[in-house]
Amino acid sequence: MGGSGRAERSCLGCRQVRPQSELTRYVVSPDGIALLIDYRHRLPGRGGYTCPTMGCLSHAVKRNQFQRALRAGNLQVDLAQLVIEFRNQVLQRIENLIGMARKSNQLVSGSNQFLAEVGRGRVPGLVLLAKDVSVGIGDKIRQRITASASGTPICQLFTKEHLGTLLGRDERSVVGIWQGKLSEALVLELQRYEDFAGEI
Incomplete structure (x- = not known):
């Protein structure tokens, strides 16, 4: 102790x-x-x-x-099996945290909505870009985050379809999680997932 x-x-x-x-x-x-x-x-x-x-x-x-x-x-x-199981459990935790952020109104989804909120001065603690986001939208989001000098991490883990499913909506190219405990917890879990999977 x-x-x-x-x-x-x-x-x-x-x-x-x-x-x-x-x-x-x-x-x-x-x-x-x-x-x-x-x-x-x-x-x-x-x-x-x-x-x-x-x-x-x-x-x-x-x-x-x-x-x-x-x-x-x-x-x-079995080390290989443990790695797979660890990755799956972390992934489930990430999905659960995104669901919690949705239910508590701690996120914004969709490129236009995201850019509008950031333009009003809101600062996200994490940005989730779809792996299959268009080059144009992806560049626009990255440029806006860079210009804000907020240091907000940007991660690409899910497809547009998967992000939409997690939010109970149609396809989503971008999801912003507002600064707070949920975004901090998500960043931690994403770092753990990256260490085991190397995909982010």
């Missing part, structure tokens, strides 16, 4: 001590054979932790740290 009262754990990869909330948790499956990612820290049982990075997970697997920390000698750890 750190001085701030927050629970702390050691990463099985780099051994750095960090707040538990900043680490990825893993548990053993009920049959004692498979390693499960407990991304939301909700599953029962003894847990092991790593930093949410490919490097730390890889080190922990190669050094058999999960078997030792979780006291599971028969544990079979």
